[in-house]
Amino acid sequence: MLEQFTVGTHAQAEDDSSDKKRLRSNALWEMTPEALGTCSLLTLAQMRGTLFQSDSCQVPMEYSPFLHILHVVPSSHVRNKLFVFCIMLSLWVYMIYCCVGYCSTVPNLTYSSVRRNENDAATDNRDSSLGASRDLLNNENELDSRGDEWNEVRSEAKAVDDNAMSGFLNETESKKFPQAIIIGVKKGGTRALLEFLRLHPDIRAVGAEPHFFDRNYDKGLEWYRELMPKSSEDQLTMEKTPSYFVTREVPSRIYSMSKDTKLIVVVRNPVTRAISDYTQTRSKKPDIPSFESLTFKNMSAGLIDTTWSAVQIGMYARHLERWLQFFPMEQLLFVSGERLITDPAGEMTRVQDFLRLRRVVTEKYFHFNPTKGFPCLKRPEVNTKPHCLGKTKGRTHPNIDPQVVRTLRDFYKPFNRKFYKMTDSLLSILLPQYEINEATDETQRERHPGQHVRVAIVFVTIRSHHGVDNRSAHHKHT
Template sequence: MAAFHPRQHQLWNHHPLHPPSADLRRLFHRLTIAFSLSILCFSLVYIFAGCCESELTDNSDVSARDLLVAGSAWPERNVSHADGESGLEGNSSGKEWTATRRLPQALIIGVKKGGTRALLEFLRLHPDIRALGSEPHFFDRHYARGLDWYRTMMPKALDGQIVMEKTPRYFVTVDTPPRIHAMSRDVKLIVVVRDPVTRAISDYTQIISKTPGIPSFESLAFKNHTTGQIDSSWSPLWIGLYAQHMERWLAWFPRSQIHLVSGERLITDPAGELGKVQDFLGLQRIVTDKHFYFNKTKGFPCLKKPEGSSKPHCLGKTKGRTHVSIDPDVIQKLRDFYKPHNQRFYQMVGQSFEWQ
C-alpha cells in the first residue's frame, strides 16, 4: 500500500464538497444580517406610508367645495383670507393646516317652513362655511348629551372657516336661548321669517302630506268657527307669533347678533338675501346672482349646475310643493289676527317685512 502523503490530506480537507464549519457559520451570519436589514427597511417604509395616508384621510373631511377658487361661475376655495394668512397651499408660518371639529359659531334657529333649508344649501356654496346637513336638535331635544357630543356632530373645519348648523325648532323652544348663550355668548343667530299666514298653510300642507285624513285647516285654525275665534295654540299658527318668540331671544342676545332673513325675498332675490347673510357673518360675498336661476315649475330658485355635473341643483320634492286650497275668508281672518302681532314684531326688531 502506498504511503499517505500530508499534501494529499491537505487537499482532501479543502475539497469544495466538504467546506469547513467556520465558513458555514460566516455565511449563515451574513444571511441573517441581510434578512434583518430587509425586514427593518420594509417596516420603515410601511410606517411612513401609513402616516401619510392617515393625514390625508383626516383632512379628507374638508369638502370638495373647500378646494375651489373664488370668482368663477361656481364658488371655489379662497386662496387668501382676511387675516392675511394663506389658504391650504400657502403656509408661510410653516405650520400644518389641519381640520378639526368645533362648536358652531353661527346657527340658523328658525323658522319652520320659512326657507331654512334653502338658506342652508345656498350658504354651503361658500368655501368658508362648513355646515351640518342634518338637523341635530341638540338644544331642544338632546341637550342632556352634552357639548362634547354636540361637537362630534359638527363637520371638520379649517382655521378661518365658520361652522354652523340649522334647527328651526330652536326659535320657538323656551329653554333654547339660555342654553345657546351658555355655549357661546358671541354666537351669531339667523332667523328666516315668512308671512305667518302663508307659513301656517305651508306647515299644514306638509302635515297633511305625512298624515292624510286629519281635519281640515279651517277646523283646526278656529276654536269656534262661528265666532271666528282663532286657536293660536295650534302649532302652525303659534309658530307665527314671531314677537312672542323673539322677545325671549332678545333677553339673552343683543339685536346685533340676530340676523333676520325674509323668506319671501329669499325666493324672489336669493342673491340679495345671501349677500346680507354673508355680510352678517363677516364673509366675502362669494355666493352671488350668477349662481342662481329661477325654476318656473317649482316656483323656487335653484342653483346653476356646477362644473362636472349634468344637472342643476334644486331642493327636494318636499320643497315648493303646492299648498292646499284655503277659503279666502279664513285667510282674511288670519291676516286680521296676525296684524297686531306683526306690527309688534316690526317694532321689536326695527325692520318691516310688509306682510299684509
C-alpha cells in the same frame, strides 16, 4: 397554458447571470422571502403578476401577459424598479381611498364618525319628537332633520369628504361650536338658506338638524361639537334647527354656549307658513282634519287656536321677546323667506355681510327653475346641471277657505306690527307684504307644480315705521 417557475432569491426564469447578480443585490428580492416566510410573498407576487416564487412554494402558475412583458423587458433592473413602482402606486391609491372614507378596513379620519353622529342625531330627533301634544307637526321635520334634501346627502357627504381630506392634509382643522346658527322659522326657507351658505368656502355646516338645544341638550356640549364638521380658523361653523326659535329654553342655552353666537331667522308670511306647515303634516298623515277646523278653537266665534303649533310659530314677536332677553338685536339677522325665492343673491348679500364673509355667493350661483318655481343652485366653476331642493320643498298647498285666510291674516296683524317695531327699519321693507300687499301674498295663489308664477316682491313705499323711504333705505343697506 401552464408554466412552472422556480424563482425567488435562488432562481428565476432568467438565463442572464449578470441580471441574476443584479437581482440578488436587490435587497427587496433577497430579504423579503425570508422575512415574510414562504408563501406570503408568493401570494403577493401572484397578485402583482410577477414570476417570483420561493423554492418551498413551487406551484404551477398560469401564463400571464404581464409575465410575458417582463420577459421582453431587457433589464431586470428596470423590471425591479417597475415592480417597486407598482407596489408603491397601489399603496398610495389604497391610502387615498381609505382617507376619503370608502375603506372599511382602515379607520378613516372623520367620515364615518361624522356620519354616525349625524344619523344618531336624526334618530334621536325622531325619538324625541313624538311626545308633544297639540303639535301635529312635531315629527314632521324628520326628513329635513336628516338633511335629505337637494342631493344634500351628496353635498353633505362631499363636504364631509372634503373635511376628511383637508383634515388629513391640514392638521390645524378642528371641530368647533357653531359661531352662527339658523334658528328658525320652520317652513321659512331654512334649508334653502343653509344650502346657499354651504356654497361659501368659508362656511362649514352640518347638513342634518342637530336639535341639540331643544331635544338633545342632555347629551352635553361635547356630543354637539362632535357633530360639527372640521373647520379651519378662517371658516365659520354653522347649523340649522328651525325649532330653536320657538323653544323657550333655547336662548339661554345658546347664550351659555357662547354669548357671541350669531343668530339667523328666516321669516315668511305667517299665514303661508302655517299652510306650508299643515301641508307637510298632511303629506304624512293624510287623515288629519282640515286646516280650517284646526285653525279655530271655536269656528263660529272666530276664536283662533293659538295652541296649535302651526298658528303659534307665526307669532314672531312673542318668540323674539325671549331671544332679546339674552341677545342684542345686532346679533340677530332676519331673512325674508319670500326674497330668498325671488332674489336669492340679494338676500345672500345681506347674510354674507352679517356674517362678515366675502360676498362669494352671488347671482351666478343661482338658476331659476321655472318648472319647480324656485331658484336652484349651480356651481359657476363647473358646467353641471343646477341642483334643486328635493320634492319636500315647494309642495303644492291646498286651497284654504279665503275667509279663514283673511281671519288669520287679521289675527297676525298686531304680532306683525310689533315684530316690525322690534326689528330694524330694513325689515319693515321686507315684511309689510304680510299685512297689506295682497298681490304678492302666496296664500292668494293656488300653486300648481310646473306653473309657479312667482311675483317679485314689489318695493312699494308704504307705511314705514321709521318714516324713511323704504326703497332708498334698502339700497343704502345693500
